[in-house]
Amino acid sequence: MGIFDLIFLHPILNVLIVISSVLLGSFGLGIIALTAIVRLIMLPLTLKQLNASKQMTESMNALKPKLEQLKKKYAKNPQKLQQETMKLYKEAGISPLGCLASPVMVSLIVQLPIFLALYRAILQALAVTPQDFLGLSQGLYSWPIVNEAVPVSGHFLWLNLANPDPYFVLPVLVAATMWVSQKMIAQPSTDAQQQTTQTMMQIMMPLMFAFITLALPAGLGLYFVISGFASIIIEYFVYGWGNLFKRAPAQAPEKRLKGEKGPQVPQLPGTQFPGKSAGLVDRIKSFFGGLTSEPGSTDQGEPDTDLGEKTKSGQDSGPQEGKKYGKPGGKRQDGGRSR
Amino acid sequence: MIWRPIRSRLGKIAILALLLSGAFLLLAGCAEAPTRGWSGPLVSDNVVYVGTLEGQIIALDLLSVSGGTPELKWNKDVVVPSGGGGFTCAARVSRPMGVYGTPIVKNERVYVGGYDGSVFYVAVDGNTISDPVFQTDGAIVGSPVIYEDTLFVGSSDGYLYAVDLDLKQVWKFKTDDKIWGTPAAADGVIYIGSADQRMYAVDALTGREIWHFEADGAIVSTPLIRDGMVYVGACDRNFYAVQVVTEAERSAALVRDENAEAPEKPYSLVFEGAGNWFWTTAMAYDGEIWVGCLDHNMYVLGADDLVSRWKYETGGMIYSPPVMAAGLVVFGSQDGNLYGVDPATRNVEIVYSPNEDDRAPILAPIFADATGEVIFFHAQNGEHTLYAFDVESRAVLWSFRTDDIED
Numbered sequence: 189m190g191i192f193d194l195i196f197l198h199p200i201l202n203v204l205i206v207i208s209s210v211l212l213g214s215f216g217l218g219i220i221a222l223t224a225i226v227r228l229i230m231l232p233l234t235l236k237q238l239n240a241s242k243q244m245t246e247s248m249n250a251l252k253p254k255l256e257q258l259k260k261k262y263a264k265n266p267q268k269l270q271q272e273t274m275k276l277y278k279e280a281g282i283s284p285l286g287c288l289a290s291p292v293m294v295s296l297i298v299q300l301p302i303f304l305a306l307y308r309a310i311l312q313a314l315a316v317t318p319q320d321f322l323g324l325s326q327g328l329y330s331w332p333i334v335n336e337a338v339p340v341s342g343h344f345l346w347l348n349l350a351n352p353d354p355y356f357v358l359p360v361l362v363a364a365t366m367w368v369s370q371k372m373i374a375q376p377s378t379d380a381q382q383q384t385t386q387t388m389m390q391i392m393m394p395l396m397f398a399f400i401t402l403a404l405p406a407g408l409g410l411y412f413v414i415s416g417f418a419s420i421i422i423e424y425f426v427y428g429w430g431n432l433f434k435r436a437p438a439q440a441p442e443k444r445l446k447g448e449k450g451p452q453v454p455q456l457p458g459t460q461f462p463g464k465s466a467g468l469v470d471r472i473k474s475f476f477g478g479l480t481s482e483p484g485s486t487d488q489g490e491p492d493t494d495l496g497e498k499t500k501s502g503q504d505s506g507p508q509e510g511k512k513y514g515k516p517g518g519k520r521q522d523g524g525r526s527r
Numbered sequence: 528m529i530w531r532p533i534r535s536r537l538g539k540i541a542i543l544a545l546l547l548s549g550a551f552l553l554l555a556g557c558a559e560a561p562t563r564g565w566s567g568p569l570v571s572d573n574v575v576y577v578g579t580l581e582g583q584i585i586a587l588d589l590l591s592v593s594g595g596t597p598e599l600k601w602n603k604d605v606v607v608p609s610g611g612g613g614f615t616c617a618a619r620v621s622r623p624m625g626v627y628g629t630p631i632v633k634n635e636r637v638y639v640g641g642y643d644g645s646v647f648y649v650a651v652d653g654n655t656i657s658d659p660v661f662q663t664d665g666a667i668v669g670s671p672v673i674y675e676d677t678l679f680v681g682s683s684d685g686y687l688y689a690v691d692l693d694l695k696q697v698w699k700f701k702t703d704d705k706i707w708g709t710p711a712a713a714d715g716v717i718y719i720g721s722a723d724q725r726m727y728a729v730d731a732l733t734g735r736e737i738w739h740f741e742a743d744g745a746i747v748s749t750p751l752i753r754d755g756m757v758y759v760g761a762c763d764r765n766f767y768a769v770q771v772v773t774e775a776e777r778s779a780a781l782v783r784d785e786n787a788e789a790p791e792k793p794y795s796l797v798f799e800g801a802g803n804w805f806w807t808t809a810m811a812y813d814g815e816i817w818v819g820c821l822d823h824n825m826y827v828l829g830a831d832d833l834v835s836r837w838k839y840e841t842g843g844m845i846y847s848p849p850v851m852a853a854g855l856v857v858f859g860s861q862d863g864n865l866y867g868v869d870p871a872t873r874n875v876e877i878v879y880s881p882n883e884d885d886r887a888p889i890l891a892p893i894f895a896d897a898t899g900e901v902i903f904f905h906a907q908n909g910e911h912t913l914y915a916f917d918v919e920s921r922a923v924l925w926s927f928r929t930d931d932i933e934d
Contacts, residue, residue, distance in 0.1 A: 317623040318668045318707060319564060321747075322846065322890075325762070325804045325821045335744045335763050335804070339705070339722050 216344025582625025760805020
């Protein structure tokens with residue numbers, strides 16, 4: 189017996205079966221109740237994680253003007269820029285280890301095995317094949333209530349929880365709850381490219397989970413749906429409806445110009461949460477090392493405010509002024525030299 | 528200029544999709560999905576019949592063994608393996624077999640139940656297959672039994688079916704949950720356990736319930752009828768002895784109103800000292816009951832009091848029923864070993880221990896041939912291998928891979 193099974197899987201498996209037994213022997217109600225209970229127990233961590241994300245985002249927003257200044261100041265000295273940026277982060281109390289040492293990562297690490305165990309417990313308890321049921325015997329405690337309750341009843345509403353949903357209701361609900369949850373915490377970007385990527389992510393992930401749910405036992409689909417609803421409720425209490433009812437910007441102001449690319453500003457992992465309501469999608473982005481950002485982009489996830497960065501004269505050039513710039517080293521229309 | 532960011536974005540999404548897929552494989556424990564099962568062999572007229580992972584019935588000629596392998600007489604695709612779907616096998620922990628039950632031979636026909644819910648026969652010469660098959664609405668996990676020219680089989684749809692030898696339904700009896708065990712028959716009564724925690728005694732002719740015994744856990748084991756008692760183990764970790772149906776009980780059942788509920792029969796004896804479920808059938812020998820348990824132990828209980836007299840712990844679950852061979856009680860274990868116990872001295876010997884490469888759980892029923900010295904067992908885990916083993920000389924006579932048969 190593995191340590192994971194001993195500490196996580198078997199306790200959750202047995203509690204799941206006990207709860208099902210108490211709830212009129214309905215395994216469907218058991219899944220709903222246990223998912224809700226686990227989410228409730230994990231709530232302090234989840235809130236801590238969300239708040240830490242918010243705090244980190246706010247810190248980064250506060251640092252943004254200074255970062256921009258550094259970027260301009262050390263445009264031709266990337267090494268110095270990196271040093272100064274790290275120094276700035278340090279002064280602001282942002283850990284150089286980024287998300288690895290942050291409460292965000294810690295809470296994710298704590299939660300992950302629990303959700304993994306819950307998922308596997310549902311799968312094991314359903315015991316789709318005879319040998320699964322045989323294997324289930326090795327994970328159960330000697331409590332009479334547990335041994336009396338198996339095999340669990342797979343019937344719940346119109347579903348046989350051991351088989352996929354024949355009417356495709358669960359896949360639709362999985363997609364819908366995931367989309368709503370993502371939409372609530374997503375921050376519309378002013379960068380057209382980034383907005384497209386974000387929108388695509390918001391659509392692709394729910395679709396992918398819906399596709400997976402099509403072939404999974406309905407018990408697992410039920411778990412996804414309840415988990416999705418739980419996320420929506422928690423996010424509602426932290427962020428309200430967030431961006432659920434807001435439309436993405438119809439048109440991004442401007443695209444970034446090549447001449448403005450400049451040196452790469454060191455980006456701490458887990459710091460590219462957009463705006464105030466950084467959330468799951470953004471955490472996933474940061475977790476995968478800016479997976480959804482474009483190569484060369486230095487301001488992943490942040491509103492593209494550097495398009496309007498100030499000129500040497502201190503005037504805000506504004507987005508439109510950027511059009512005057514051509515290739516690096518080329519002539520400006522106003523007769524000045526490009527940077 | 529335009530395609531580059533698109534390519535990049537698609538690439539990232541593809542990576543994310545791959546990561547998610549990988550996570551799901553891990554979550555579902557797909558890597559641990561074994562293809563084990565417990566289809567047991569049957570020997571009749573020097574031919575071994577056994578069901579396979581892929582839903583075939585194969586016949587091996589015992590008179591034509593060369594190079595350590597018997598000749599394959601025939602193999603027939605009779606069951607469509609089911610339950611194998613799902614998103615990259617994430618819908619299940621393990622892959623189901625095509626056939627779980629042990630075949631039975633009657634009137635030159637080999638009868639088997641399939642995991643797809645069908646009951647069928649193949650002529651012993653391999654030339655004829657039943658058409659149509661008898662179809663139930665649930666997977667058949669136990670074996671069929673034939674009693675007085677009627678075939679009885681339980682299904683996961685919760686019904687016990689009685690069909691004639693041409694596979695026409697005679698009657699069916701409903702239980703409240705799936706039936707995974709094999710029926711036992713004696714004196715015109717069929718005894719069958721169900722996952723609804725009951726063992727039913729049903730009149731073989733009419734399908735009427737005579738009584739039921741209720742345990743505190745599912746009954747998926749096969750009852751043993753011996754000396755006026757029905758011995759059966761349950762998933763409540765208890766092993767019970769219930770008195771067989773009396774003539775008075777049977778008569779009362781036949782005149783009882785159809786809507787009236789059958790009486791509940793209490794147990795006479797119980798053994799409560801096990802650490803896990805009983806799934807296998809027991810064996811009676813010399814006033815004692817030998818029964819394996821999923822707590823890895825083989826228990827020896829007094830037949831008249833069910834008091835534990837001896838137990839032996841193996842390295843895995845004991846699912847395979849014990850048999851007598853060469854004066855030993857022989858049983859297999861999930862640890863892949865075959866154990867032989869002298870019933871008089873309780874001396875235990877591992878009569879067969881495969882090398883690590885060939886080690887596979889022995890969960891299927893073992894068949895002991897008429898000589899009482901040779902046994903046939905099916906070890907199943909990834910590679911499914913049927914062995915003929917001489918218990919007297921402790922030697923493997925031959926082996927045959929049943930999961931690797933070319934048409």
